Amino acid sequence: MAEIKPTVLRSLLLVSVFLLSFIGLLILTSASFSIAKEKYGDSFYFLKRQIFFGFLPGIFLGTVAFLVDFNLLKKISPLLFFFNIFLLILVFLPFIGVKIGGATRWIKIGNLTFQPSEILKVTFILYLAALLDGKKKEKLNFLDFLKLLTLFFIVGLILLLQPDFSTFLIIALIFAILYFLAGTPFWHTIFLAILFLISALILGIKANYRLQRVLVLLNPTYDPLGAGYHLKQSLISIGSGGLFGVGLDKSQQKFSKLPSAFTDSIFCVLAEETGFFGAILLLLLYLIFFILGITIGIESKSSFLRLVSFGISFWIFIQALINIGAMSGLAPLTGIPLPFLSYGGSALISELIGVGLLLNASKT
DSSP states (O other): OOOOOHHHHHHHHHHHHHHHHHHHHHHHHHHHHHHHHHHHSOTTHHHHHHIIIIIHHHHHHHHHHHHSOHHHHHHHHHHHHHHHHHHHHHTTSTTTEEEETTEEEEEEETTEEEOHHHHHHHHHHHHHHHHHHHTTTSOOOHHHHHHHHHHHHHHHHHHHHTTOHHHHHHHHHHHHHHHHHTTOOHHHHHHHHHHHHHHHHHHHHHSHHHHHHHHHHHOTTSSTTTTTHHHHHHHHHHHHTTTTOSOTTOOSTTTTTSTTTTTTTHHHHHHHHHHHHHHHHHHHHHHHHHHHHHHHHHHOSSHHHHHHHHHHHHHHHHHHHHHHHHHTTSSOOOOOOOTTTSSOHHHHHHHHHHHHHHHHHTTO
8 A cells, every 4th residue: 555645644634623623613503502592691602612621722732742752752651641540539539529410520620620531541542552562572471461451440440430431431442452453462352352341241230320221222212201311312313314404503402302412412413403414424524534543553663653543543433433323322322422523621632632643643
């Protein structure tokens, strides 16, 4: 396969991210203006917050990630990761951590809230890539594998105590994929897959609400006014869009019927307003982003850069597929945001940092 020029890769990646972000702002405005007007007297309240506390700091930090030397990043990756773990622990402290919707995942500073688990997706990829790259010159044995697994379970335990099962799922998938792509013994990956499957079953059975979500997935008509309400409204919203959609700003489901219309369920609003073709366009943009990110990784001359590029590409793409699958009845409902579209400054900042790292990796 002919090598693609780094400038071309960067340009195409930036175009895909710009289009995803533009679509996100457009649909966010449509999905949130009514509740913003009702609660805050400003139809563009959530749009402004997304721009000022998501896009602008995200672009700044993404630019830093693009400019910083990757050798330095590799050296400080343990510091970044363990500082992130420290922030994850802080959410449990009174007067610092904030509990919303039964979960303690946020740190409050003045009028701003920050979710450390979103940034963890970046720091975890960097640290794991550095650890795996450090083992390239020597064969990774089972003891090394157990050490990495112990590290993962410590992170997983902190996330599950919040509880933040969605981020735990993303971190688990990233861990398994990067471990496999690092050229480690195949039976280690098989062991990981079995372990994760057993863990998922135990966690699903232990938490009743997770079990209910699985039952809804298997039978969409199950408990339509309770556990199945969200999926029912999501499917109505998506189905109402038809081929071409009802038109921008004309969604009816977003008015008090569709839960989390401008956060987790924003895909449903997009599908209702732009139809099947709009949803397909969105999926194509995510696929293009994924292919470009993987291409950057393949053409990287450093195994560390390759693993970081693969980690970021799989993270964004898998997260998009899980969110869209959950809203479409193809996966259990989760609290995973749709990359570049869902409202939330912490998530958007971490995604734009990821883009900066990909662009940086394409320079080598």
